[in-house]
Amino acid sequence: MKNCRPRLHLKGGWLLAILATVIATPAIAQTANFGTFKLSLGFPPSQGTLSGYTGGSFSLSAMSNRDRDRKPCIGFADPKPDHIMILEKDFPRLKLLINSGGNDTTLLIQGPDNTTIRCGDDTGKNKDASIDDRNWPEGTYRIWVGTFNSGVKRNYTLTVQQP
Known part of the structure; x- marks a missing residue:
């Protein structure tokens, strides 16, 4: 009687392809550290106010050196986005x-097309970051809040306004 155990045959790089896919899964496929929120036109201020804390040694410039307006993308954060913002309609300005x-x-904010990047650093004389921009199409945005130095933990409040 021959051996009745089933045999696993892996042809070519099948296993390698699966491992490469799992390892290369981008940060965009993950959930957010501090949750998801949805905004509609005319949203109340409380709906656009969230909190979290920075931390991490993932260089945001690894995602993009510059944003769509050629502003530098700098700082360090967790590889997972801190917040996921879902815009239910197009917003002319946020x-x-x-x-x-x-x-x-x-x-650093990654747009719904996964290629449009918006980056922000100091706000005037204040060291806290901000982004004031136009043309926000409806969809899912991933938001990373970083610090200038790697591994620094800071509590923060994120406020989204419709000016």
């Missing part, structure tokens, strides 16, 4: 502000 008590924070 302003996102970080308040960490004036600490040196940064922002």
Whole structure:
């Protein structure tokens, strides 16, 4: 009687392809550290106010050196986005502000097409980051709040405004 155990035959690089897919899964496929929120036109201010904390040694410039307006993308954050913002309609203009008590924070926002990047650093003389931009199509945005230095933990409030 022959051996009745089933045999596993892996042809070519099948296993290697699966491993490469799992390892290369981008940060965009993950959930957010501090949750998901949805905004509709005319949203109340409380709906656009969230909190979290920075931390991590993932360089945001690894995602993009510069944003769509050629602003530098800098800072360090967790590889997972901190927040996921879902815009239920197109917004002509949005302003996102970080308040960490004036600490040196940064922002990176990845748009629904996964290629449009918006980055923010200091707001005037304040070291907290902000982004004030036009033309926000409806869809899912991934938001990373970083710090200028790697591994620094700062509590913050993120405020999204419709000016």
